[in-house]
Ligand SMILES: Cc1cc2c(cc1C)N(C[C@H](O)[C@H](O)[C@H](O)COP(=O)(O)OP(=O)(O)OC[C@H]1O[C@@H](n3cnc4c(N)ncnc43)[C@H](O)[C@@H]1O)c1[nH]c(=O)[nH]c(=O)c1N2
């Protein structure tokens with residue numbers, strides 16, 4: 001860490017600005033709706049191949065090195081069995097498995113620190129493994145080495161109900177946390193659908209269906225305990241700190257959020273909690289066209305409705321959804337909605353959204369008031385990726401993930417749909433449209449490499465279109481190994497160089513999750 005202070009002060013100030021995107025506006029007057037309408041009309045399990053690690057690394061992970069790992073974490077917590085390495089060599093995406101040479105199950109931050117130091121001293125790659133639900137090949141051991149599974153560190157360290165925050169260890173998943181705090185009347189709403197580890201969600205800057213109301217991980221992490229490549233343990237906002245605001249120096253917390261295991265291993269996270277809303281109401285509404293569904297979204301957002309979820313599914317997605325989850329919805333472009341608040345505020349939001357949807361020819365509103373109906377709806381929505389892969393037996397999901405400023409969303413989705421048609425590709429579209437973020441789900445069968453080539457070309461075109469429209473190639477899944485070649489196009493050569501300077505300062509031996517984020 002010798003050179004860190006020298007290199008960081010040149011580059012970090014502009015990178016680490018904090019953004020607060022949570023919405024507080026709540027204006028429902030007719031005047032406001034008209035203004036917003038005017039604004040918008042003006043502008044606007046398959047077969048996997050397994051690669052072995054590179055020879056040079058395999059030679060470093062000798063029997064002696066494995067013995068050293070065992071002496072740190074105990075014999076039972078190190079495995080070189082092929083089945084265990086296989087399970088840790090891929091996430092839930094289409095990326096083909098790449099095996100680590102050994103898997104270590106850490107039980108404490110001391111274990112993590114000593115394993116990191118050992119790997120750093122021997123220049124052996126070290127890949128943090130959260131719960132393996134990522135979608136960009138983040139945990140693939142591209143250069144072999146040690147996969148550090150931190151999922152067994154499962155303590156909830158503290159819950160400060162009166163301050164609406166808590167601190168968890170790396171293995172606690174979102175679902176486990178919410179079960180643990182159920183009696184407090186609080187919950188952690190950031191919801192990627194999968195039951196990912198909270199620290200893994202920090203590492204990928206995850207979001208999902210609730211982010212439109214509660215923000216992404218970036219807005220919800222207050223502090224993190226991180227182990228650096230050389231074994232140093234630090235708290236990004238200072239030990240035991242959990243204030244809502246800070247102006248103290250660089251924002252290290254936001255630097256580690258979204259760092260995808262390339263800068264350090266997140267062993268604890270202090271995050272914000274929210275009161276479980278007094279009233280919740282979900283609804284589904286169908287539209288004659290994609291344009292009308294997405295226009296509705298834009299107008300709802302421009303009116304400042306504090307909607308908790310506003311999810312778009314095109315007709316192909318609804319069809320897959322019906323078949324997989326045994327629903328019988330009208331096969332048409334649709335919005336899934338959810339409102340949170342007091343009973344009167346929910347009623348007010350409902351009325352405004354219903355009116356906007358109707359102005360855009362939305363029909364067949366179905367309201368889900370009881371918890372069972374709502375849970376069934378959202379469970380099915382979160383399984384949509386499996387519904388889409390079920391369209392091609394034996395396939396794995398390839399998901400695009402662009403995000404654009406909300407006013408550009410209708411144009412981007414409509415153009416995407418036209419591109420799909422032109423390329424003759426099957427790809428249901430699903431989106432967290434309140435944030436301007438959407439996915440195409442392509443079922444990928446590795447027995448048909450020509451189809452994968454076509455899908456990759458389409459995905460790149462979409463990313464370029466999103467960037468042109470002032471957006472990003474990844475709203476929430478991260479760069480991983482799938483989007484490395486797009487990063488420079490997005491942040492520019494200067495941005496990429498600044499990121500490389502940060503990487504080199506924190507990880508001079510390049511041991512942390514090598515091959516990820518940066519172009520090859
Ligand atoms: C069905 C379904 C649906 C969705 C999603 C997945 C699936 C399977 N996802 C993606 C996924 O849930 C998300 O990327 C998680 O944040 C990954 O958390 P894991 O704990 O599984 O990390 P995983 O183990 O998959 O690791 C992901 C990356 O983070 C690193 N990492 C993990 N834990 C770390 C730690 N403690 N310290 C440092 N680095 C660490 C890894 O090295 C890797 O690079 C998603 N996402 C989303 O944002 N919105 C969505 O809507 C969805 N929807």
Ligand SMILES: CC(C)C(=O)C(=O)O
Nearest residue numbers: 193382384385399439
């Ligand atoms: C790619 C997936 C599973 C996703 O992000 C979603 O369903 O929103």
Ligand SMILES: [Mn+2]
Nearest residue numbers: 208432439476
């Ligand atoms: Mn998503």
